Amino acid sequence: EAQVTQNPRYLITVTGKKLTVTCSQNMNHEYMSWYRQDPGLGLRQIYYSMNVEVTDKGDVPEGYKVSRKEKRNFPLILESPSPNQTSLYFCASYARRGSYNEQFFGPGTRLTVL
Amino acid sequence: DAKTTQPPSMDCAEGRAANLPCNHSTISGNEYVYWYRQIHSQGPQYIIHGLKNNETNEMASLIITEDRKSSTLILPHATLRDTAVYYCIVRRYSGAGSYQLTFGKGTKLSVIP
Numbered sequence: 001e002a003q004v005t006q007n008p009r010y011l012i013t014v015t016g017k018k019l020t021v022t023c024s025q026n027m028n029h030e031y032m033s034w035y036r037q038d039p040g041l042g043l044r045q046i047y048y049s050m051n052v053e054v055t056d057k058g059d060v061p062e063g064y065k066v067s068r069k070e071k072r073n074f075p076l077i078l079e080s081p082s083p084n085q086t087s088l089y090f091c092a093s094y095a096r097r098g099s100y101n102e103q104f105f106g107p108g109t110r111l112t113v114l
Numbered sequence: 115d116a117k118t119t120q121p122p123s124m125d126c127a128e129g130r131a132a133n134l135p136c137n138h139s140t141i142s143g144n145e146y147v148y149w150y151r152q153i154h155s156q157g158p159q160y161i162i163h164g165l166k167n168n169e170t171n172e173m174a175s176l177i178i179t180e181d182r183k184s185s186t187l188i189l190p191h192a193t194l195r196d197t198a199v200y201y202c203i204v205r206r207y208s209g210a211g212s213y214q215l216t217f218g219k220g221t222k223l224s225v226i227p
Contacts, residue, residue: 004157035217040219041219042201042217042218042219042220043158043201043217044217045214045216048214056208058214059216088155090157090158092157092158101148101163101205101213101215102160102163103150103158103160103215104160105157105158105159106157107156107157108155108156108157110155
């Protein structure tokens, strides 16, 4: 089954404790993205990657890092989490096919930083 | 970047057609209109996209005005499972063959029994 998986699905942590949210896709997609969703603000893009070793900032990259060492994986790293990073996070992937860019989203990771 | 405007909420009776409007008056000639929906706090789901012709698939129809400044997503027979937030998005080119989708606040559609 074609899918995007994220782990963990739920995480409660404390300020300053480094954490990584993993994202993996099995569709051989070139493009992957991370979004955060907050009440009243909609989905905002954090980082995206166009292929292995190629990443770029989205609209809200501060406080986050990413890496793309393999095509299928795109982990999101919070080196020193703060309470304002409490949010619902989504990973997405899509293939580059001309005009058609259907993004497949993961199930989401709900992060709480105390 | 082309911005979209959608009503914050709409109601629709179960079994009736749901017509969700979207204004995108600053859209450029080669920018596509995409529609996604998000059910509760699940990941957004692709519905349909188009450039200037009307499009139909198994989920919905997309009607784009001739001047491309607005569009309407039509769910022909809404069911309770169609209750969701619907996002109208103008896909923008971000360079190096990459396209970005900027999600706004969407329209919360409530299908009523």
